[in-house]
Each structure stands twice: as C-alpha cells, then as structure tokens.
Amino acid sequence: MHPQRSSPFCPWPWLACTLAVAVLALACQAPGGTASQTPPAAPAVTAVTTGDNALDVPIVVIAAGVRDQVDEAVVREAFRRAVEQGERDFGLRPTRRITIYIDPDSAAGLEDALGLSQKYAIHLRASRTRSLPALMPLMMHEYMHALQYQVGRLRPQWWVEGQAEHEAQRVRDPAAAARDRRALLAQLAADVRSGRAPDLRSLRGSLAWDEYVKKAGAGKAYAWGHAAVAFIEAHAGFAAVRRIVTDTEGPNTLGRFDELIQEITGLSPAEFDAAVKQWLLDQARS
Incomplete structure (x- = not known):
C-alpha cells in the first residue's frame, strides 16, 4: 500500500x-520560438x-x-x-x-x-x-x-496488507492459488520452527511494518499478513473477514480491532499470534 x-x-x-x-x-518550443535547453x-x-x-x-x-x-x-x-x-x-x-x-x-x-x-x-x-x-x-x-x-477504520498494518492480499488470491486461478498457498504455508511454518517468525503485535504500525519489509522482504511481510487473515477465515468463515472489513461500530481505535478479533476468535492479541503460528505448523503437517 x-x-x-x-x-x-x-x-x-x-x-x-x-x-x-x-x-x-x-511556449518556448512553439514554432518560431527558441527551444529550451533544460529538460522537463x-x-x-x-x-x-x-x-x-x-x-x-x-x-x-x-x-x-x-x-x-x-x-x-x-x-x-x-x-x-x-x-x-x-x-x-x-x-x-x-x-x-x-x-x-x-x-x-x-x-x-x-x-x-x-x-x-x-x-x-x-x-x-x-x-x-x-x-x-x-x-x-x-x-x-x-x-x-x-x-x-x-x-475509514484503524486496523493494524499486517491486516491492511494481509487482507488486501487475501482478497487478491481469491481472483487467481484456483489450482495455481492452492499450489502457491501450500508452498507459502510451508515456508512460514519453517520460520516458526526456526524462531524467525515475527510477532504480529509488532507489525501493527506502519513504521514497524516498513522496518520488517526492509529486513525480511515485502513478499514475506505480505505472506504473514495473508496467513493471519487466512487463519481467521479458517477459524470463523469468510463472514468474519467481512465483518472486520466493514465494521463501523465502536471507537475508531486499534483497541476496537482487538475487541473484534477476541469476539470472533475468543483470543487475546498474544493468544491470536500464538494460534496463527500453531495453525501454520498444523497446515504444514497436513
């Protein structure tokens, strides 16, 4: 974004x-005029x-x-x-x-x-x-x-990019998307096992997100956001993703986003991060 x-x-x-x-x-380049020597x-x-x-x-x-x-x-x-x-x-x-x-x-x-x-x-x-x-x-x-x-609602940066990427994958060829998804989940699961996985709570602000992009690459950063949104859909269905996108109730704060996640998944931010990582490990084994 x-x-x-x-x-x-x-x-x-x-x-x-x-x-x-x-x-x-x-005007200087019009017929009869003097051509400018300075490029635009x-x-x-x-x-x-x-x-x-x-x-x-x-x-x-x-x-x-x-x-x-x-x-x-x-x-x-x-x-x-x-x-x-x-x-x-x-x-x-x-x-x-x-x-x-x-x-x-x-x-x-x-x-x-x-x-x-x-x-x-x-x-x-x-x-x-x-x-x-x-x-x-x-x-x-x-x-x-x-x-x-x-x-116009405040959302963590991992959600902003991850949800946009999640939606983008829905318009791809299903077979190609499924193949790439398996490879992606396996790569992220490997990061979890090696201790290189980021804490989603550290990717909330745009500055922290940009730093992670510089460190790990845009592809990896987007992949983590996409995986977290995919976890929400796997846990509570696409209606839960729709609810987070369109929700306009309550204060316009990141705290409201945390409330939505807890209402939908029953998990605190720390528990949500751990659950996403465990889900990735489970997906890689299946």
Whole structure:
C-alpha cells in the first residue's frame, strides 16, 4: 500500500509557479520560438481514459511515458471485475473517483502537483496491463485498499496488507492459488520452527511494518499478513473477514480491532499470534 499523503486540493502558491513555468516551457518550443535547453522536470502525462465505466464508477487512467504499453481494455475490465467482487464480498462500492496510475515510478510527484489523492489511487506497472489474469490479483489488492480507506477504520498494518492480499488470491486461478498457498504455508511454518517468525503485535504500525519489509522482504511481510487473515477465515468463515472489513461500530481505535478479533476468535492479541503460528505448523503437517 502506498503512503496516504496528499490532499485533493493544492492551493499553495508554489503550484501556481510550477504551472507557470510549465506553460512557459511549452511556449518556448512553439514554432518560431527558441527551444529550451533544460529538460522537463517530469515526463509528459497522457490521460488514457476518463469517465465512467460500465458500473457507473468514475475512473481516470494516467500513463506517464508508457501509453503504447498500456492495454486500456484490460485495465478497465480488471477494474470492473474488482468492483464487482468488492460489492459481492463486502457490499462496498467506491464513493468517489478512483485514479489509476500506470507506471507510478515515472509519475513520481505528480499526485501532489496535480492534487490527485493517494487515498483513492491504484498503482499498476505497465507490463502487467497486457494480460487480464496477470493483472487481476494486483488490481484486486490495490482496489481493496481504496475500499479499506473508504470505511475509514484503524486496523493494524499486517491486516491492511494481509487482507488486501487475501482478497487478491481469491481472483487467481484456483489450482495455481492452492499450489502457491501450500508452498507459502510451508515456508512460514519453517520460520516458526526456526524462531524467525515475527510477532504480529509488532507489525501493527506502519513504521514497524516498513522496518520488517526492509529486513525480511515485502513478499514475506505480505505472506504473514495473508496467513493471519487466512487463519481467521479458517477459524470463523469468510463472514468474519467481512465483518472486520466493514465494521463501523465502536471507537475508531486499534483497541476496537482487538475487541473484534477476541469476539470472533475468543483470543487475546498474544493468544491470536500464538494460534496463527500453531495453525501454520498444523497446515504444514497436513
């Protein structure tokens, strides 16, 4: 999940200056003008599409220097399917425009400059937009973050990323997903046996989560979050996952999340962490 940082409005004076410089640069390259010797600070941005999709959910797709690599039809179909699944699984639909960025590395900084909120943004690599099966898990993961933000409840970072990844796995080919799941559980069980497994309670905040990602790698961090959510589903069914995603009762605190886990599983945070690890060991033996 990308940091949530910018406001949808950018009224600061520096933005006006930035836009004025951009206009001047364009004027200097007009016929009869003198070509500028200074390269542009950011790549040109091409709007691939803007408007409503078939589900009446407004989206805008922005590509930065990769227009010829983007299959717009695949992007829109993947988004349509993600919206359908989000409504089917959680009864949620986006309440405002979703901005889809293609190749976010090339578009670095444009979210702030153009006032495009990260909170309703989906970031995709251009290379993933050619194949619907390849794109769907990533689209579902990122779209789930938009729905999580829309509900607006505080959740541990392991849940935020783990639940998005858990949902992404639901759109994969079942046989491939099952095969990868077995390999993943075996790897995590090995970490439990060797004492390298993290305590989920230490992965609640974004800073601690980022440190673990640097230490163990993003794949391992996401795997632990995914495994914890899978444990909840195995213990109490998918309805329990849905309840945690959509719950808006009680105070908006991490303590409320702990209460939900205890209501659903009967376990305290420490007991929950131990139960997830034991479940992984049991799954690896089965």
